[in-house]
Amino acid sequence: MATTQRMVVIGANAAGMSAASQARRLKPVGELEIVVLERGGYTSYSACGIPYWVGGDVAGVDDLIARTPEQHRERDIDLRLYTEVTALDPDGRRVRVRGRGDGGPPGEWLGYDQLVIATGARPLRPELPGIDAPGxxxxxxxxxxxxxxxxxxxxxxxxxxxxxxxxxxxxxxxxxxxxxxxxxxxxxxxxxxxxxxxxxxxxxxxxxxxxxxxxxxxxxxxxxxxxxxxxxxxxxxxxxxxxxxxxxxxxxxxxxxxGVRPETELAREAGLPLGGSEGLLTDLAMRVRGREDIWAGGDCVEVLDLVSGRTRHVALGTHANKHGQVIGTNIGGGYATFPGVVGTAVSKVCDLEIARTGLSEEQARALGLRFTTVTIESTSRAGYYPGAAPMHVKMLAERRTGRLLGAQIVGREGAGKRVDVAAVALSAGMTVEQMTALDLGYAPPFSPLWDPVLVAARKAAAEVRRAGAH
Missing domain, CATH: 3.50.50.60 (FAD/NAD(P)-binding domain)
Structure with missing residues (x-):
């Protein structure tokens, strides 16, 4: 009869609970015991939604919670809230655990067969007079x-x-x-x-x-x-x-x-490998480098940047959920990898939408790349259609090859999500010349005849040709 293994997860938000839930889908209780340790009182919530909760766009805290602790427990996951991990012992395959806020002893040891580190990130809090004051x-x-x-x-x-x-x-x-x-x-x-x-x-x-x-x-x-x-x-x-x-x-x-930094102090003290941003380093399966039984995902890791070829820290819930799915699949006996990111992000302030993907000029220079940049001004819809709003698109392309390196968009309604076109092009390694032939959707309420992203690609392609002629 097979021995039941124990999977211990540190952190009960996006990466941690995705890993636990996916592993449970693939392995029943008799084969895998899952213990999740969370120092807070919430699980599976959208930290990205907090500003919208504060601003009144989201009615209440319950709207930001994808799955409650009770729902996770109903799936045979041993979820322990207000429980803090105070130390890792990779060689002994155990973690030290105590109730959050408890004084005195550092806690009891809990053994594991597979450990998932999903400790997230901590906000930057500079050492300034008054920084810890109420308010x-x-x-x-x-x-x-x-x-x-x-x-x-x-x-x-x-x-x-x-x-x-x-x-x-x-x-x-x-x-x-x-x-x-x-x-x-x-x-x-x-x-x-x-x-x-x-x-x-x-x-x-x-x-x-x-x-x-x-x-x-x-x-x-x-x-x-x-x-x-x-x-x-x-x-x-x-x-x-x-x-x-x-x-x-x-x-x-x-x-x-x-901003934030990876929460990896426990990992550092345990001697696990960290990158330049202090994030845990993993392989493509999200296994911590050099360890067969320790995995990591979410805001505490560094991942491969597909454009630069280097690792970077990107704190986004979208990636964290994917990391968790990959980890849970692998622990559950399947096979999955996380290939990397291109650095896509989108935000808004009031009616202004802000988006970027790939490299900025500063990042491209730091990598020693030679590139050309273009910036165009267009509109979100056909100019004659009501509600057309201005939009600025900036694009970076490698001078010799014409490979797209990055894109940035600032505009009103309809601007932000256009960055997804550039994100896909980056993931596919497309040149700006190839982008000009993309078959994007068109109708006057949604776009000018030439979409702003394609206008920028056309101009960038022309700049690449001009640079190659000199």
Whole structure:
């Protein structure tokens, strides 16, 4: 009779629960015991939806939860909430576990046959005076979102109609601009402070400038090229202002939108391999390099960038779910791989849509690539059709081969998801010349006769030919 194996999963969100659920589909209880350890109180939730919950687009926390703890347990998964892993022992095939918040001993050891590390990422929290004061909020977990929402409701209830409510967002990346929108929608005066010269540093500066101009037109005070030096507090100890080298910005609440880093401290202490971004390194099957019995997925890993050929950290729920599916399939006796990413991301602030995929100019230069760039301005629909809105598309192509290297799009409704065309082209290794012949859908309500992405590809192809002639 076969011995029942134990699969231990650290982390109960996208990657962890996808791995557990997929493994359970493939192996019954008698063959595989599945134990999931989660230090928080939620499972299978959309962290990406937190800004929309705060902004009122999503009615409540339940709408962000794909599957509850009870639903997972009904599938014969031993899910343990508020349970923290304090140490890994790869050689002994065990993890040390204790109840979250427990003092004293570090916990009891739990053995495993297969370990899945899905510890996610932690928000960047710079060491600044006042950074831990009440009124300073991150937005990484559901607990973070609930705490922020409750704080906003207290502020709004305490302020009479017409009295300014001021919020400062530190950081102008994806999280920062999405939180700025959420706060504007709640009626707060919003200031976004970032040390870069333009917001959205995943874009090139010329495209970031378009985002900044649009944010300013929306009433969001956007302060760039400014380094935050401290969070000022009032007599009650709560955050009251954000200080930079030159001035201060009053704040009833401060939101951190500085990005994240892989949560891999336990892995580091256990001697597991980490990459340049401190993410765990895995093979294509999502098995930690050098280990036959340890797997990792989600925001705690680095993955292969198909354009640059190097590993990178990309914290997105879409990838995390795929990682989990791959891990669960392999542990369950099947076969699956995760080939890599091209770096596609899309966001919005109010009615402005922002998208990118592939390499930026800075990334291409760092790789030693020679490239050409083009930027075109078009519209989301046929110019004569009602609602046509402006759209800027930037494209990078390798000079010698014409291979597409990256694309960035900034525009109104209908702009953001157009980046998917470029993402597919990147995954297929297409040239910009090949892209010009793509058979994309056309009708006046959806696109001009020549889609903006194809207009950019045509211009890029012409630049590649011109560069080759010199």
């Amino acid at each position: 300073v909020h991150g937005v990484q977990t559901m607990e973070d979102g609930r705490a922020l929402l409750e704080a906003l409701e207290r502020i709004e209830a305490a302020r009479s109609a017409g009295t300014p409510r001021r919020a400062v967002v530190i950081g102008a990346g994806y999280i920062g601009v999405e939180m700025a929108e959420a706060l504007i929608r709640r009626g707060h005066e919003v200031t976004v402070v970032d040390r870069a010269e333009q917001p959205m540093t995943t874009l090139d500066p010329d495209m970031g400038r378009l985002v900044r101009e649009a944010m300013c037109r929306m009433g969001i005070e956007t302060v760039t090229g400014a380094t935050v030096t401290a969070i000022r507090t009032g007599e009650d100890g709560r955050a009251r202002a954000v200080a930079t080298e030159d001035t201060e910005y009053e704040a009833d609440i401060v939101v951190l939108g500085l």
